[in-house]
Amino acid sequence: MNELRVPALSGLLPEERGLAFLIVRRGLPLALAGISFVTAAMHAAGRGWWMLVGVGALAAAWPSFLRGQAYLRNRTAIMRQDSLWANAVLPLARRLGQEDAWILSFCGYNNQRVRAAFAGHRARRPLILLPHCIQMSRCKAGILDDLQACYDCGLCPVGDYMNAALLNRWEGRITNRSHKAYREAREYRPDLVVAVSCTDRLLKGLTKLPEIPCYVIPLALPHGMCVDTDFSVPHLFAAMEILVEPRRPSGEIQVLRPEGIA
Numbered sequence: 001m002n003e004l005r006v007p008a009l010s011g012l013l014p015e016e017r018g019l020a021f022l023i024v025r026r027g028l029p030l031a032l033a034g035i036s037f038v039t040a041a042m043h044a045a046g047r048g049w050w051m052l053v054g055v056g057a058l059a060a061a062w063p064s065f066l067r068g069q070a071y072l073r074n075r076t077a078i079m080r081q082d083s084l085w086a087n088a089v090l091p092l093a094r095r096l097g098q099e100d101a102w103i104l105s106f107c108g109y110n111n112q113r114v115r116a117a118f119a120g121h122r123a124r125r126p127l128i129l130l131p132h133c134i135q136m137s138r139c140k141a142g143i144l145d146d147l148q149a150c151y152d153c154g155l156c157p158v159g160d161y162m163n164a165a166l167l168n169r170w171e172g173r174i175t176n177r178s179h180k181a182y183r184e185a186r187e188y189r190p191d192l193v194v195a196v197s198c199t200d201r202l203l204k205g206l207t208k209l210p211e212i213p214c215y216v217i218p219l220a221l222p223h224g225m226c227v228d229t230d231f232s233v234p235h236l237f238a239a240m241e242i243l244v245e246p247r248r249p250s251g252e253i254q255v256l257r258p259e260g261i262a
């Protein structure tokens with residue numbers, strides 16, 4: 001029998017890069033508001049309409065300023081609007097060959113706000129969502145049904161995750177379909193989701209689950225889509241360490257697990 005390993009927690013979250021999305025999300029409506037108010041001041045004809053456009057543009061920019069508890073209270077409406085912006089600009093970003101960069105900027109902007117919202121009070125009912133493709137494709141361990149079926153052989157990130165999840169009592173799901181992950185999240189009713197996925201699924205997830213604050217971590221695809229994918233396990237651990245109320249009991253338990261190979 002194997003004892004659980006205690007994976008090292010990293011303690012630091014990487015810098016989030018959301019400037020490009022912020023420039024579009026906040027900058028465009030503010031620019032439109034400025035142009036509208038200047039035009040209204042200079043031309044009497046249609047002044048009322050220009051004022052109306054200016055006020056509407058300010059209202060569109062306003063949610064991008066909300067932080068902390070105000071952000072959490074209005075999360076659904078904010079994310080619906082942010083997702084609209086992200087999806088509206090996506091065809092242009094794709095045409096410019098910047099699709100992943102654009103989605104990652106949206107994710108980084110989202111992560112900045114989630115971090116700010118949980119800086120004062122940590123999440124108490126978090127849920128981790130991981131894709132099944134992080135399991136090595138030739139591994140026969142039935143981790144979809146039982147995470148502890150993993151033999152912790154070290155050939156994929158599942159072993160490290162399993163040890164940390166069991167020791168820290170993290171609630172998590174490994175799923176092979178996006179719709180299953182959304183259903184699991186809605187049924188569990190977490191106050192925070194920490195999700196790992198490829199960029200297009202992260203955009204889809206943030207769009208489909210606007211009501212749940214999600215901290216998202218992108219997958220690396222060294223062998224292409226959906227096969228032997230990888231992600232930064234220290235990044236996941238840091239997110240759980242910083243954003244989530246610790247559950248690990250004092251006087252650590254040593255759980256025993258079956259020994260074997262993948």
Ligand code: SF4
Pocket residue numbers: 135136139140141143150151152153154155156157158159160261262
């Ligand atoms: S047994 Fe090894 S390859 Fe299989 S899921 Fe666990 S760590 Fe990954």
